[in-house]
Structure formats: structure tokens, C-alpha cells
Amino acid sequence: MDFINDIALGLSVAAQGQNLLYCLLGVLLGTLIGVLPGLGPTATIAMLLPLTFGLPATTALIMLAGIFYGAQYGGSTTAILINVPGESTSVVTALDGHQMARKGRAGVALATAAISSFFAGTVATLFLAVLSPPLAQLALSFGPPEYFALMLLGLVMSIVLAAGSKLKAVGMILLGLLLGLVGQDVNSGQPRFTFGTPDLFDGIDFIVLAMGFFGVAEVVRNLEAPEERTFRTSSVGGIWPSRKDLRRMAAPTMRGTVLGSILGVLPGGGVILAPFASYALEKRLDRSPEGLGNGALEGVAAPESSNNAAAQTSFVPMLTLGIPANSVMALMIGAMIIQGIVPGPGVVVNQPELFWGLIASMWVGNLLLLVLNLPMLGLWVRLLTTPYSVLFAAILVFCAVGVTSISYSAFDVWLLALFTFVGYLLGKLDCEPAPLLLGFILGPLIEEYLRRSLTISHGEWSIFLHRPLSLTLLVCTAITLVSVLIPVIRRLRQNTPGDETA
Amino acid sequence: MGLRVTAPRDFAAGIVFFLIGAAFLALSLGMRIGSARTMGPGYLPSLLSAGLVLVGLGLVVRSLQVVGDRIEPIAWRKLAAVLAAICIYAGTVHGAGFVPAIFLLVAVSALANPAARPVPTTLTGLGLAGACWLVFTQGLGLNLHAFGPWLGF
Numbered sequence: 345m346d347f348i349n350d351i352a353l354g355l356s357v358a359a360q361g362q363n364l365l366y367c368l369l370g371v372l373l374g375t376l377i378g379v380l381p382g383l384g385p386t387a388t389i390a391m392l393l394p395l396t397f398g399l400p401a402t403t404a405l406i407m408l409a410g411i412f413y414g415a416q417y418g419g420s421t422t423a424i425l426i427n428v429p430g431e432s433t434s435v436v437t438a439l440d441g442h443q444m445a446r447k448g449r450a451g452v453a454l455a456t457a458a459i460s461s462f463f464a465g466t467v468a469t470l471f472l473a474v475l476s477p478p479l480a481q482l483a484l485s486f487g488p489p490e491y492f493a494l495m496l497l498g499l500v501m502s503i504v505l506a507a508g509s510k511l512k513a514v515g516m517i518l519l520g521l522l523l524g525l526v527g528q529d530v531n532s533g534q535p536r537f538t539f540g541t542p543d544l545f546d547g548i549d550f551i552v553l554a555m556g557f558f559g560v561a562e563v564v565r566n567l568e569a570p571e572e573r574t575f576r577t578s579s580v581g582g583i584w585p586s587r588k589d590l591r592r593m594a595a596p597t598m599r600g601t602v603l604g605s606i607l608g609v610l611p612g613g614g615v616i617l618a619p620f621a622s623y624a625l626e627k628r629l630d631r632s633p634e635g636l637g638n639g640a641l642e643g644v645a646a647p648e649s650s651n652n653a654a655a656q657t658s659f660v661p662m663l664t665l666g667i668p669a670n671s672v673m674a675l676m677i678g679a680m681i682i683q684g685i686v687p688g689p690g691v692v693v694n695q696p697e698l699f700w701g702l703i704a705s706m707w708v709g710n711l712l713l714l715v716l717n718l719p720m721l722g723l724w725v726r727l728l729t730t731p732y733s734v735l736f737a738a739i740l741v742f743c744a745v746g747v748t749s750i751s752y753s754a755f756d757v758w759l760l761a762l763f764t765f766v767g768y769l770l771g772k773l774d775c776e777p778a779p780l781l782l783g784f785i786l787g788p789l790i791e792e793y794l795r796r797s798l799t800i801s802h803g804e805w806s807i808f809l810h811r812p813l814s815l816t817l818l819v820c821t822a823i824t825l826v827s828v829l830i831p832v833i834r835r836l837r838q839n840t841p842g843d844e845t846a
Numbered sequence: 847m848g849l850r851v852t853a854p855r856d857f858a859a860g861i862v863f864f865l866i867g868a869a870f871l872a873l874s875l876g877m878r879i880g881s882a883r884t885m886g887p888g889y890l891p892s893l894l895s896a897g898l899v900l901v902g903l904g905l906v907v908r909s910l911q912v913v914g915d916r917i918e919p920i921a922w923r924k925l926a927a928v929l930a931a932i933c934i935y936a937g938t939v940h941g942a943g944f945v946p947a948i949f950l951l952v953a954v955s956a957l958a959n960p961a962a963r964p965v966p967t968t969l970t971g972l973g974l975a976g977a978c979w980l981v982f983t984q985g986l987g988l989n990l991h992a993f994g995p996w997l998g999f
Contacts, residue, residue: 509856511908515863515901521894522870529887536887537873564928567958568921733962734970737952740928741974744935744951745944745982752989757936761929768925772918773859791890803883 357701370407374414385415390554401683440643451583464649465710468656480692488796493817520780524787543755556763557777596646604650608657618654619647674785853914864902870895927958943994
């Protein structure tokens with residue numbers, strides 16, 4: 345009966361006026377920004393984070409979670425209507441979703457996305473509620489070596505899931521880890537990489553880093569390619585799916601939910617994988633009249649449900665272990681630290697109101713999305729017709745003011761300019777920013793756990809191999825690493841210039 | 847196999863990683879390294895930056911062996927305009943206050959957008975500055991001067 349009590353506690357927290365209000369606000373703002381082309385959930389959360397500084401911890405996290413799935417839903421809307429996926433996760437939705445829009449079924453496509461996302465969100469939230477407490481209990485027995493091994497596994501997994509060159513992902517992780525170590529060393533008190541400026545003593549603020557790499561650099565990139573808007577307001581069509589549509593939606597949604605829920609838990613960014621995996625699965629099982637890729641409903645329901653399920657379950661490692669599974673969760677951890685919460689198993693055990701309140705409000709947020717978004721569709725559509733020069737200016741202003749509001753220091757704004765510059769250039773060289781952000785958040789944690797582990801063992805590295813759990817994790821890490829590197833090595837040996845254009 | 851860069855993106859990324867890694871390494875080695883048992887502040891940073899240097903070298907080597915895409919042209923003027931706009935904002939936000947700073951940010955960044963025209967840009971700047979003034983001083987209570995000491999406030 346514990347479970348029922350916990351859920352009841354969560355619902356009572358989520359139903360408090362203030363929390364409900366901020367959940368709604370988060371969902372709305374998230375959708376609003378997420379709808380804007382070129383801005384994914386990470387950029388949206390980074391931009392809106394400063395708004396939550398003044399709120400109590402639970403309310404702040406509820407609002408941020410709302411922003412997250414709001415932004416994701418908004419991204420799907422953009423993908424379906426104008427074929428501009430906000431983030432990699434909505435790339436798949438754009439395939440069939442935009443085809444449906446072209447055939448005048450944009451409304452049904454959007455409704456399909458909303459309904460399948462809601463279903464997936466509901467199931468995945470339950471999954472999260474059932475899975476988290478035992479995992480947190482297990483995590484309480486983790487010592488520093490287990491944490492170190494787990495973080496290593498997370499970083500290596502993010503290499504596997506990085507699109508493009510794996511070696512570049514390694515480089516970005518290392519750079520992120522190093523940037524994370526900027527500031528005063530906790531143990532010796534010695535400032536590191538601060539060039540004598542007191543502004544860097546407390547380290548680089550992760551919001552500045554995220555806004556530079558994900559927000560402003562992205563805006564500059566968008567300026568280069570004047571986007572095509574192959575979209576007419578008149579073409580949305582009817583919203584309500586027919587009974588036949590609903591029946592067609594059921595099985596793909598179910599499969600997507602299961603697949604997404606499982607992939608989302610994986611450290612290192614299973615969320616990115618989820619829509620692709622479920623689309624691939626549907627492709628194999630395809631029996632739709634149009635065929636997947638030509639505007640089939642199944643091609644929207646499956647990736648959307650698996651995307652949303654994975655987004656929910658990616659909270660599992662964040663809430664139970666304090667380890668981010670992707671760049672959004674990295675931001676959430678940063679937000680928790682700002683609120684004075686130590687992310688980790690302690691949250692489930694010591695702050696049940698926060699934990700269960702957050703979980704319950706996720707479900708509430710998903711419900712709000714479903715109820716609000718379909719009627720408000722017209723507004724989002726109109727938003728898409730905003731001239732880019734206005735959007736561009738607004739995003740810049742939001743980032744600049746947001747950064748200033750963190751510590752009222754102009755220095756952070758200079759840093760924003762620097763990170764924009766570096767982020768833009770690295771982007772041109774196919775270096776993705778997500779592994780960097782992950783490394784940045786994990787940098788100080790990894791150092792701390794490594795230090796503690798080796799202090800316990802009196803400097804013996806073998807401590808990681810003597811403990812069964814950390815050994816298991818390290819073996820997983822090694823297998824993952826080898827599976828990534830073998831193709832790279834093989835290619836290096838065989839290929840001479842001219843063989844390959846990848 | 848001649849030494850010719852066949853994957854320019856890998857090559858450039860390798861050089862960037864190498865240089866950043868080398869800079870971090872030089873700084874890390876200036877700190878106390880310590881031992882595995884009692885790590886100094888330079889212990890992990892020197893390992894990580896050495897790793898970054900190696901990744902950089904690896905990319906450079908690979909760029910000579912595989913064929914990759916060209917580097918897309920970099921929009922220096924647009925980038926410069928956006929960076930200048932942010933820097934001007936940073937330089938004026940405390941002195942002139944955030945309302946004029948936001949206006950300048952919008953005005954200067956418009957140089958990055960060929961589609962921008964003077965009148966709409968001015969209106970956008972005024973509108974955003976006004977909106978921020980409303981939201982931040984009236985609503986959220988941001989602890990910043992709307993109009994700063996330079997303007998006699």
C-alpha cells in the first residue's frame with residue numbers, strides 16, 4: 345500500500361494551487377518556445393531556467409519538467425507543420441508528420457502526436473514511479489567507486505549515441521569535463537583555470553554554457569539558411585481523428601511506449617535513440633495503406649509515443665542516482681543544485697514530497713498538454729508565421745537578460761559571447777554540443793568520486809575491480825567502448841583516400 | 847599515401863582540440879599534481895587535457911587518411927554582428943541600464959540579418975526593451991537598473 349500512499353502524496357503536492365499554476369505556465373511557455381523553429385528542449389530550458397530561481401524547489405522543478413515536455417511537444421508541432429525539427433528527437437516525426445500535413449491532414453497528425461504522447465507519458469510516469477524507489481534503495485548502497493563507474497558508463501554511452509564522429513564526441517566530453525573543473529578546487533582551495541579573475545572562482549555557470557552552445561550559436565546558424573516555410577494556415581484540416589485513425593494508432597503507440605520507456609532509462613541519452621528505434625520497428629511491421637514515409641499515421645504515433653515515454657523515464661537515473669542521461673537532465677541537475685538539493689538517491693528517501701510531487705505533476709503536465717494544445721493549435725500556427733527577425737531578436741534578448749539575471753555580472757555575458765563563438769565554430773566542424781554539456785555537469789562529480797575512491801583504497805586503482813558492482817559497470821563500459829572503437833579502427837586500416845565519402 | 851588533408855573538418859577539429867588541450871595541459875602542470883592517493887588540484891585536469899591533446903592528434907591523423915566533407919563557409923559577418931551585440935550589451939547593462947542595453951543589443955544584432963530594415967528593427971528593439979522593463983521591474987523584480995548611472999539615474 346506504500347505505493348498508493350506515495351502516489352496520493354504526489355497528487356496532493358501536484359494539486360496545490362501554486363504548483364498547478366507553475367506546471368501550467370511551464371507547459372505553456374515550453375510549447376511557446378518549443379514551437380519556434382530551431383530551438384530544441386535544451387535551449388528552451390536553458391533560456392527559461394532563470395525564471396525559476398525565485399521559486400521553491402519543488403515548484404521550480406515542476407515548472408522545468410513542464411517546460412521540458414511542453415518544448416518537446418512544441419518541437420513536434422513545428423516538425424509536422426513546417427518540416428523543421430527542433431531537435432534530433434523530432435526528426436523522425438517530421439518524416440510522416442509533414443507528409444500528412446501536405447495531404448491536408450496536419451490537424452490529425454498533431455492530434456495523433458498529442459494523444460499518443462499522452463498515453464506514453466501516462467504509462468512511463470507509472471513506470472518511473474514503480475522503478476525509482478527500488479533503484480534509489482539500491483543506489484544508497486553505492487560507494488564512490490560505483491558512482492565513478494556509473495558516470496564513466498554514462499559518458500561512454502553518450503559517445504555511442506552521438507551522431508557522426510565518435511572521436512569528436514570523445515573530444516567534446518573531455519572539453520566539457522575540463523570546463524566543469526574550472527573554478528576553485530574543493531579539496532585544496534586552489535583556483536583552477538581562472539586566470540586570476542574572481543568571477544571564475546565559483547566555476548562557469550552551466551546556464552551560460554548551455555545558452556551559448558545551444559541557444560545563441562544555434563540562432564546564428566539559423567540566420568545563415570533562410571528557412572523555407574512550406575506551410576499555409578489553411579492546410580491544417582480537421583483535428584479530430586476518426587475512430588479508424590484511433591484504432592490504427594493503438595498498436596504503434598503501445599510498442600513505442602514500451603520501447604521508449606526502456607531506452608529512456610539508459611544512461612548516456614537513450615531518448616535520442618527512442619524515436620529512431622520505434623520508427624525502425626514500425627517500418628518492419630508496416631501494414632498501413634500509405635506505407636511508412638508517405639504520411640502514415642503509424643509513423644507519427646510510434647516515434648512520438650516512444651519519444652515522450654523516453655523523456656519521462658530519462659528522469660529515472662537523474663532522480664535516483666543523480667546522473668544525467670542527456671543534456672536536458674544535465675540542466676535539471678544544475679537546477680537542483682541551484683535550489684540546494686543534492687541530486688541522488690537521497691531525494692527519493694528524504695524529500696518524498698519533492699519526488700512524488702514531481703512525478704505526479706508530470707502526469708498532470710501531460711494531461712494539460714493534451715487538453716490545452718489541441719484548442720490552442722491556431723495560436724501556435726500563427727506563432728510560426730512570426731517574422732524571423734523578431735524571433736531572432738527576442739531569443740537574443742532572452743538569453744542576454746537571462747544570463748544577466750543569474751548573478752547580475754557582466755562577466756557572464758562576456759562568457760556567453762565566448763561560448764557562442766566556440767559553439768558556432770565547433771558546430772561547423774561537426775562537433776555536437778550535447779556530450780560537452782554532459783561532461784561539464786559530470787566533471788566535478790567524477791573528480792570527487794574518483795578522489796574519494798582512491799583515498800579509500802590508498803591509491804590502489806584496483807578498488808574499481810574488487811567491488812562486484814563497480815566491476816560489472818566497468819565491464820559494460822569496456823564492452824561499449826570496444827564496440828564503438830572497433831569500426832573506427834577497422835576503417836582506419838582499410839580506407840585510403842577516395843574509398844569513402846562519409 | 848601522401849600527406850594531404852582529405853577530411854578538412856576532422857583536421858580543423860583536431861587542431862582546435864589539440865590547441866585547447868595543450869593550453870589546459872600547460873595550466874594543469876603548473877598546479878600540484880599529487881598522487882593517486884592524495885590527488886592535487888592538477889591531477890585529473892592534466893589527465894583529461896592530455897586526453898584532449900591525444901584526441902586532437904588522432905583527428906589530425908585521421909584527416910589525412912579518410913575523405914570527409916569540406917568545411918562550410920563560416921558566416922563571419924553575421925557571427926561578428928551577434929557577438930558585438932552581446933558584448934555591447936555586456937558593456938552597457940550596468941552603466942546605461944538594461945533598457946537601453948537591450949535596445950542596443952537588438953539594433954546591433956540586426957546587422958547580422960540581411961532582411962532587417964531600420965524602422966521595423968527600431969520598433970522591435972523598443973518593443974522588446976519595453977516588454978523586458980514590464981516583466982522584470984514590474985513583475986519579477988529583477989535587481990538591475992532599468993536606466994543606469996550614465997543616464998543620470
